[in-house]
Amino acid sequence: MRKYVLIILVAVFFTHLSSTFLGLNDPVFAASPESNGYWQLVETETVIPSDQIIGDKSDTRETKFNYTEGSVTVLYNRTTYDGIHNTYSNEVLTRTGSWSLPPKKVAPDEKVTLNLNARIDQFDRLSINYSGITMKAYFAELTAPFGRLDAGSGDFVDQSGLGLCEAIIADGVVKVASQTKEVTGTFGQGRAGMKKALFVVVRCDKVLGAKYIYEWKTDDVATSLPDTADSEQIAAKSIKGVIYFDQKHTKPIPHTIVHAIFYNKNGEIMGNVRSVSDSQGRYVLSLNQPLNDDHQLRLGIEFSYNPEGVNFLNQFDERDNKRLCYLVVTDGFITASSQEEILFDFCPLEGYSVSISEGWKEQLTAEEKKEYKERVNENIRLYEALINAFEIYNEALGVTLDYQLPVDVHAFRGGSITKINEAFDSFYQPANGDIYLAYLHASYQSPLFPYAVFHEFSHFAMQCMYGHRLPIMEGDINHGGYANTSTADSYMEGFAVLMGLAMQAYVNDDVVMIIPGRMNIEVNYKAWDESGKAEEFAVAGTLWDLIDNPSEDDDAVAIAFEELWSVLQEYRSDFTAVYEALMVKYPSQKIQIDQVFKNHGFFFSSAAGDGVYTIGEAFMDSNKDNIYTNGERFVDYSTRDLDGNPTMQYKEGDPIGSAAYASDPKRRSSQPFSGHYIRVANDLPYYNVQVKFYDHPALDYSTKTVNLQGMVYVEVPPAGYDCELTVWPEGQDEAPLVFSSIDFRRNYAAILQNGYFLDHAFDENGKAFEFDFNDTGENEKGAETILFVKVAVILAVIVGGIFLISRFRSHSS
């Protein structure tokens, strides 16, 4: 047992998370309402970003924010240089959101009316799909997130109950140029000293607007205020409380939708209202209709996680074929209260101990009720694990989780442990960023819980972290292991194995690096073991050996988890790339690191095999019959072990870092993408690459690449991203090369033919070079027309090259 390292890891996690899980039970809502007060406007805050310019003189994007009281105009102007046509072009987008000013004094029941107008004043598009402009107003706690667009309590709505006012751009054209909407809302009761705010939010890429802060006053009740309709019975106007995962009320449920449904005495639904809890699980439901003796109310939560006003994750219970978030309601009723403000803390589970009131006809039998309660329990436990995963990655590890939100988690597939079959597997779907969990992996009753949840979530986190892609090698198969042409898939899986176990150790506060029902990753699996299927576990074991405590292990290396993380968090195309990055970062620990990689079979085994397939050797089961079939790719192991089974042998001098073999000596993983090279006229070993995402600054990253015989791999992000890449030899940054991903994509066909993007990108001293167009390697013997096309392409590259040169010069100042 090696608690040492994980305790550090746990400590790091815990410092970041403790604020979320501690400090509960504050008596936040303990005050009685006061009936004859009013709301007084005391302060107006605006949220207006400062003007910004990004880019350089070849592609400048300027955004200005002009604010006057009740109106904000966002002027965006992009000037871009077209290196092929040698011209400048402009892209212009002007959007305005305006609103009428709210009254300074407001009675609790007064209908406050606001006029919203959202419009697109001008739009001249070049290439980018911009969004339109959306407005919304709501009255909420001071601490409510600024910029909430989904429906919630306190919303100002029009006659149809809709709150959004929007002008729309879609598919590159203006669909709705302007919309005006009259919305109304009420502020409700307050209590002495209470402050709340009317939020007027304008969203157009950025969030802007104004926050009108009101304070509840009781002195000097103005006669000009409308009469509050006094009835004999006091009607409840809001419900407040804290929601918890557990019945002991120790773990609040953060950022989750609370849902209240009203019933009349016949059990018919009369209305409902939703709100989102804050980070401490506190919720406030402002009732859009007063609750009195004629009503009954059920409260529940939806498994929909909404931190900072963003719908991040929804959990579905596939057993019910739910396409909507699972709604859990307490079984007890809140009936009429003599308080205007009802205080109600709850855990969705505990309603079942509350007796059902007379007016409600329960549909479920006792047996069904028991089963339903168990489902609620399973859902709560899974939801808690998913939020833990979110917080660990987002807060402790600093990963921006932003791929294809919300993450839809399709859970409890297959129904029950006894019904499990292969049709109900668990997996992460990279195409849509969603997670699918079989019952066996989703239920807390399974030994694989929560490891399997954290494993699948780690695939999602990796895709977010790696610029929305995963190290996947085309043609390789998932879990193909040693038989795959690269270690990309095994790295991706090994990462999820390691992180799944580390996260489980953290939440259980116990370091057990065992995959339930499978193996201890402390065991040194070799990449070729188990017909090559063990490779992903060899990856996980290697990573673990790097961070565990050397005094208790057979290896002598120990780097801190944070240090390993700094290597893992940047895109690595395969496990060999991880090795290379470790070599760059920890050259003094080469011997120890090599030993760990060697222990797990990550070396090139140069000895050839006997030329025929032997059972036990890794093979690619292309026809999926589970046995080796002639013609399938297989790995010819170099020798046999004492039991006569095929194995691989390390020979002195075999290079370490890639699990390669004689029949595929270049196997590493790293099959880099075709064409993503620049050619340089020097042998400076390392090049730094900085990638800036114009539209997604959170994705910006820097990396280091290797000069292999004059070819420097510079991976350009995929089409659809607009990036600026800056490349320079390590230690010599006075004359970097700067180019845009759009330049690269525009010349993509020629690049694929040449095998590289730019020739002579740097001279022998490491300075970006003047392009020599005679040296582009073009000497094809194709038909004249093809040659002609090629000349045109080369010309385009030349013009682009000159343009690039001029650009890096401007950078070098």
Ligand SMILES: [Zn+2]
């Ligand atoms: Zn996996």
